[in-house]
Amino acid sequence: MxxxxxxxxxxxxxxxxxxxxxxxxxxxxxxxxxxxxxxxxxxxxxxxxxxxxxxxxxxxxxxxxxxxxxxxxxxxxxxxxxxxxxxxxxxxxxxxxxxxxxxxxxxxxxxxxxxxxxxxxxxxxxxxxxxxxxxxxxxxxxxxxxxxxxxxxxxxxxxxxxxxxxxxxxxxxxxxxxxxxxxxxAAAHTGRRVLVTGANGQLGRELMRQLPEAGFTVTGVDLPDVDIADATQMAAIDWSRYDVVVNAAAWTAVDASETGEGRPATWRANATGPSVLARIASEHGLTLVHISSEYVFDGTIEPHTEDEPPSPLGVYGQSKAGGDAAVTAVPRHYLVRTSWVVGDGRNFAKTMVGLAARGVRPSVVADQTGRLTFTTDLVAGIIHLLTSGADYGTYNISGEGPLVSWYDVATRVYELVGHSADEVTAVTTSEYYAGQAGIAPRPLKSALDLSRIAATGFTPANSMERLDAYVRSLTQG
Missing domain, CATH: 2.60.120.10 (Jelly Rolls)
Structure with missing residues (x-):
């Protein structure tokens, strides 16, 4: 030698x-x-x-x-x-x-x-x-x-x-x-074979729509056929068929999470499931994209940065924080934190349009502030992370624009459909839920700091402009 x-x-x-x-x-x-x-x-x-x-x-x-x-x-x-x-x-x-x-x-x-x-x-x-x-x-x-x-x-x-x-x-x-x-x-060597969990939800449906348009080969799964918390079922999947897993599966019934029946179901979906996926992603060298929530914070700081330590108030937030902890151990992970999601399905804006149409004069909380996140922007941000070479880690993705309250969103919807903002009454969170049992605590400040995702070259659309277009699509379609 x-x-x-x-x-x-x-x-x-x-x-x-x-x-x-x-x-x-x-x-x-x-x-x-x-x-x-x-x-x-x-x-x-x-x-x-x-x-x-x-x-x-x-x-x-x-x-x-x-x-x-x-x-x-x-x-x-x-x-x-x-x-x-x-x-x-x-x-x-x-x-x-x-x-x-x-x-x-x-x-x-x-x-x-x-x-x-x-x-x-x-x-x-x-x-x-x-x-x-x-x-x-x-x-x-x-x-x-x-x-x-x-x-x-x-x-x-x-x-x-x-x-x-x-x-x-x-x-x-x-x-x-x-x-x-x-x-x-080509899809088998470019990192573009994607498994979407929770594919039937409003975020899952948007992922299934946009990912193929961006050149990904996509498979969608959801309950009851596939349970991500079932380790045996997950181990039986041929993971060599995938490069990326986007976990859009979650239990999101915040108040039901506080019940005896809902608590274990929440933890199973939001913590056990992601931990199973985290282990699989680590073992098979997959990229894991996991969707998190501002509910992992107590809402005393605004805006929330990616580095803020978790401080969840209720079971839902606690379970999401548990899932986040498992995901961050995956070498190739994007933990995407979002808030106030609006997409194809039940959502606050659509509910307000329906109330206005029926002549209802709702009371809406005015002390919870944040920004709406439309699934079109959330999925576009996920695709950007997957295709831009962005460093693995945690990213906040929500709509851009002014901080608003749920009351602000409601009055804007009423005005857009030809009603008066005066038909909506502003109340505090404590007033809105007064006398109701089994209500989960909510963070009052939900806005997310978007500087990290912006530094990668992605800027979401203005959330209130998105709201205007969304309401018009509901009333004109």
Whole structure:
């Protein structure tokens, strides 16, 4: 071994996402030593934090053993333990880089990172060669592979040992030429395969509408078919089919959460379910997007920043804080905190339109302040986080614009539908709920600080302008 080992380094190649690594090998008269896999150092140099779960070793007795070209549905970190191999890789993913070829020789001082969908082939150059590879999914007989013939004329791999003299399997000899290859699906290697939980709710429906428009492949699930708090049921899902989980499932009946029956149901949906998803996302290297609420705060500070410690007043807020704590342990997570959500379903604005139409003169609380969040903006913000490369962590997303009270929203709705604001009476929260039992405490100040999401390049629409358009859509449609 060299007396002056080369430093650890990561370099890019013509194949997008495919990386070549120089490994530091220390040698003396006894032999050599290297750090074959060092997550912290390698990630700092640009290697994806791909969370390997399985280590495989291929031993080859003779020179000229040739395997490939196989594209698997998982990422691989490949290095040599003994001997030397010629490696050839062909991008078999659909897209503009399809067919791009890269070759290099791998000895103990070289490793490569191979993204899913890139075809691998290796030819041994020394006897007794063993190469090892880390993968970030467990091998499955049902996994989908894409193959290319080793002798494909278009790829024209310059094999050091001609294939007619190499040692090949019959299967590898029979793989198709490039013209007959079905490319590895783009959605399977771009992080765009999404599972949406709570897909039938007002936020879930908007996610199911916007995500496909943004180029994501989306699957939606909800109760009673899928219960995210059922660990056994969740473990049975084939998670290799997904890159992202957006958890829009939640128990949102705030007052019912305070009852004997509602308390465990609330914790099951809002804390146990997210904790199950958090464990799965960590194990499978998934990105977890989880929707939280300003109810994790007591409402004494305004606006709420992402770094404010939780201080929930009631069971609903406590359960959401519990779920948040589990989600923040996931390496790849976006915890999205929002407030006063309005979407396709039951919501405050629609209720006010109905009351006005029936001639009802409601009393509405005027001491709870915040901003409305329309699901169109909330989902747009989630998509922005997933596509912009924003740092993982917690982000507030609500509507922009002035701070308002529920009373302000109600009077605006009444005016928009041709009624007088005087038909709405302002009351305090304590006055509104006076004499009612089983009422959950509400935070009085709900506005969220939006500077962190704005710093990533996303600014939601003005919530009151959104309200105007929404009410017009209800009355004109």
């Amino acid at each position: 060299t007396e002056s080992p080369k430093p650890l380094g990561v370099t890019t190649t013509p194949i997008p996402g495919f990386l070549r690594l120089d490994l530091t090998v220390h040698g003396d008269n006894r032999g050599w030593f290297k750090e074959n896999w060092q997550r912290e150092k390698m990630v700092a140099l640009g290697l994806p934090d791909f969370a390997p779960v399985q280590n495989n070793i291929s031993f080859n007795d003779e020179v000229g053993v040739t395997r490939g070209i196989h594209a698997e549905p998982w990422d691989k970190f490949v290095s040599v333990a003994t001997g030397k191999v010629f490696g050839a890789w062909v991008d078999l993913r659909e897209g503009p880089s399809f067919g791009t070829v890269y070759t290099t020789v791998i000895d103990p001082s070289v490793a490569v990172f191979v993204p899913k969908g890139v075809g691998n082939a290796y030819q041994t150059l020394e006897p007794g060669t063993a190469y090892t590879y880390l993968v970030n999914d467990h091998w499955s007989p049902d996994a989908r592979y894409t193959f290319l013939n080793l002798a494909d004329e278009t790829a024209a791999v310059p094999w050091p040992i001609p294939l007619e003299r190499a040692i090949l399997s019959d299967k590898d000899r029979s793989h198709p030429r490039v013209a007959e290859v079905t490319p590895f699906p």
